Amino acid sequence: MATVTFKGAQRWYPGADSPAVPDLDLGIRDGEFMVLVGPSGCGKSTTLRMLAGLEPVDEGGIFIDDRDLTGVPPKSRDIAMVFQNYALYPHMTVAENMGFALRMAGMKSGERRERVLSAAQMLGLTDYLERRPRALSGGQRQRVAMGRAIVRNPAVFCMDEPLSNLDAKMRLQTRADIARLQAELGTTTVYVTHDQVEAMTMGHRVAVMHDGEVQQVDAPLRLYDKPANLFVAGFIGSPRMNLIEANVVDGDALLGDVRIPVPRASPRGTCGRVTAGVRPEAFRLVPAGLGGLPMEVVLVEELGADSYAHGLAVIAGERHLLIVRAAERGSVQKGDVVHALPEVSRVHLFDPDTGARL
Numbered sequence: 182m183a184t185v186t187f188k189g190a191q192r193w194y195p196g197a198d199s200p201a202v203p204d205l206d207l208g209i210r211d212g213e214f215m216v217l218v219g220p221s222g223c224g225k226s227t228t229l230r231m232l233a234g235l236e237p238v239d240e241g242g243i244f245i246d247d248r249d250l251t252g253v254p255p256k257s258r259d260i261a262m263v264f265q266n267y268a269l270y271p272h273m274t275v276a277e278n279m280g281f282a283l284r285m286a287g288m289k290s291g292e293r294r295e296r297v298l299s300a301a302q303m304l305g306l307t308d309y310l311e312r313r314p315r316a317l318s319g320g321q322r323q324r325v326a327m328g329r330a331i332v333r334n335p336a337v338f339c340m341d342e343p344l345s346n347l348d349a350k351m352r353l354q355t356r357a358d359i360a361r362l363q364a365e366l367g368t369t370t371v372y373v374t375h376d377q378v379e380a381m382t383m384g385h386r387v388a389v390m391h392d393g394e395v396q397q398v399d400a401p402l403r404l405y406d407k408p409a410n411l412f413v414a415g416f417i418g419s420p421r422m423n424l425i426e427a428n429v430v431d432g433d434a435l436l437g438d439v440r441i442p443v444p445r446a447s448p449r450g451t452c453g454r455v456t457a458g459v460r461p462e463a464f465r466l467v468p469a470g471l472g473g474l475p476m477e478v479v480l481v482e483e484l485g486a487d488s489y490a491h492g493l494a495v496i497a498g499e500r501h502l503l504i505v506r507a508a509e510r511g512s513v514q515k516g517d518v519v520h521a522l523p524e525v526s527r528v529h530l531f532d533p534d535t536g537a538r539l
Contacts, residue, residue, distance in 0.1 A: 473520030
């Protein structure tokens with residue numbers, strides 16, 4: 182096991198006007214499952230590839246424990262990579278694919294077989310060791326790719342969107358398998374995904390990235406409950422957080438008839454505008470006359486356990502599309518006019534110019 186530290190790590194692609202990763206500082210603890218999440222192009226895969234040695238570090242450094250990886254070739258970094266596309270050799274059996282790196286390293290055949298069999302047992306692959314990749318499902322191929330990494334017993338696992346080629350059901354199963362294996366092995370793991378649900382369910386901590394920069398690093402529920410800025414607030418959560426421009430009058434942000442106290446230390450504490458963030462579950466549907474925001478329902482999402490109403494509301498003279506969780510399934514229909522009352526203690530306030538949490 183090992184710690185991983187990025188110290189001012191920077192990556193410029195030739196011909197680019199700005200760095201893909203401008204100045205990354207990030208510490209990953211021994212045995213931690215760290216997830217890098219963000220939209221396409223945010224720098225998360227570049228960050229992982231710098232750690233693995235597949236991309237150079239133009240400035241700064243990356244360390245495993247106290248060892249500086251600058252200039253160290255990928256094969257000498259004690260890192261095992263799991264790719265999105267499996268990267269299996271089609272002419273080799275499952276056992277040969279899993280043991281290939283060990284054979285190239287000169288490991289004796291007996292020890293190699295023991296490691297492959299042990300990993301196959303962990304992954305439920307013992308019945309497939311003599312098959313070739315073309316005879317396996319996508320989920321089985323991904324488990325073979327995992328096994329190839331496990332047998333090396335590396336200091337760090339690097340996983341680059343390993344579930345993106347799987348269907349929804351197989352993603353759920355393989356997600357659980359990866360989390361279980363990481364807990365059993367205790368190997369420091371850096372995992373890249375664009376799927377924030379995947380990030381929230383797998384990571385010990387999650388680093389949310391945007392434009393090459395880390396916006397917030399925290400435990401999943403802390404990201405959800407205390408987003409550091411507007412980007413994290415809008416990215417984390419499914420359905421998304423409602424973000425509403427609100428006027429500030431006499432120290433309170435106004436959402437219809439509801440007054441949300443603005444922190445006095447804020448430069449927007451007495452006048453101006455703020456952005457209010459309200460999770461769908463932080464609204465209550467109330468009878469007319471109790472201060473809720475009138476909202477015309479344009480879509481109802483019935484998700485089995487939950488029901489979400491999407492509706493149009495006019496707030497401070499502007500139309501907003503709101504998402505509100507209904508208390509009971511079937512209680513709201515398209516075309517209804519309902520009244521959504523935000524819970525004051527659960528409203529987040531942000532500076533609309535800087536995006537910072539107030």
